[in-house]
Amino acid sequence: MSAHLLLVDDDPGIRLALQAYLEDAGFSVTVARNAIEGEELLKKHQPDLVITDIMMPQVDGYRFLQKLRALPRFRQTPVIFLTAKGQTADRIQGYRHGCDAYMAKPGDPEELVAIIHNLLERSRQIQSEIVGLLAELQQRPAPLPRQSSVELDLTPREQQILQLVCEGLMNKEIAARLERSTRNVEKYVSRLLVKTGTSSRTELVRYAIEQGLVSTSRPTN
Structure with missing residues (x-):
C-alpha cells in the first residue's frame, strides 16, 4: 500500500504540479487549498506525512502545524514545510514550530521525494522499535x-x-x-x-x- 500524503498550498499551480509528480512517484496524495481545508481533511483521513506551505491566508502554516500537533494521532506524523520563505531565520522558526524538514520554493521535486522517503522510513523505524520491544519482552x-x-x-x-x-x-x-x-x-x-x-x-x-x-x-x- 502506497503512503498517503496531504499537500496543503494555496497556489493552484504548485498543488497540481506537486500532486502529479508525487503520484507519479507512487504516493497517494490528497490536496487542500488552505489550512482550514487541510484541517477538515485531517478529520477524514490519516495521512502518513503532511506537506504544507507557510504563507497562506487566514491560517498560516505555523498555526496549522500547531493544531495538527495538538491532535494525539498526528503528534508523530512527519511534516514538511514547503515555502518561499527560505531565509535562515524562517527555517529556524519552522523547526521551532515542530516541522521535520524544510524545503524552499522553487525546489527540486526529486529532492522532495527523497526527503519524504527518509521521513517515512523513520516513522517505520519507530513502529519497528515497538515490534522489536515486544519480541524482546516475550523472551x-x-x-x-x-x-x-x-x-x-x-x-x-x-x-x-x-x-x-x-x-x-x-x-x-x-x-x-x-x-x-x-x-x-x-x-x-x-x-x-x-x-x-x-x-x-x-x-x-x-x-x-x-x-x-x-x-x-x-x-x-
Whole structure:
C-alpha cells in the first residue's frame, strides 16, 4: 500500500504540479487549498506525512502545524514545510514550530521525494522499535499474575486496544480491526497513556508487558 500524503498550498499551480509528480512517484496524495481545508481533511483521513506551505491566508502554516500537533494521532506524523520563505531565520522558526524538514520554493521535486522517503522510513523505524520491544519482552520470564488492569481501572475496550497496541498495530489498523473510527481509537490510546503514566507508544508497550497487563503470546493471522 502506497503512503498517503496531504499537500496543503494555496497556489493552484504548485498543488497540481506537486500532486502529479508525487503520484507519479507512487504516493497517494490528497490536496487542500488552505489550512482550514487541510484541517477538515485531517478529520477524514490519516495521512502518513503532511506537506504544507507557510504563507497562506487566514491560517498560516505555523498555526496549522500547531493544531495538527495538538491532535494525539498526528503528534508523530512527519511534516514538511514547503515555502518561499527560505531565509535562515524562517527555517529556524519552522523547526521551532515542530516541522521535520524544510524545503524552499522553487525546489527540486526529486529532492522532495527523497526527503519524504527518509521521513517515512523513520516513522517505520519507530513502529519497528515497538515490534522489536515486544519480541524482546516475550523472551523474558512471564510476570506473576496480578490485578493491574483492575488497579488501573481499564475498561474492556481499553484492555482490548492495549492488547492490539502491544501486538504492534497502529491506530489506523486497530480501527479497521475493531470497525471503529481512527479518531475513536486515538482517544482510547490517549487515555491509556494517561492511565499508565507513559508518554509514547513504546513506553506504553513496555509498561503493559512488564506489568502483565496483556498477553505476550504472538498473535496469529
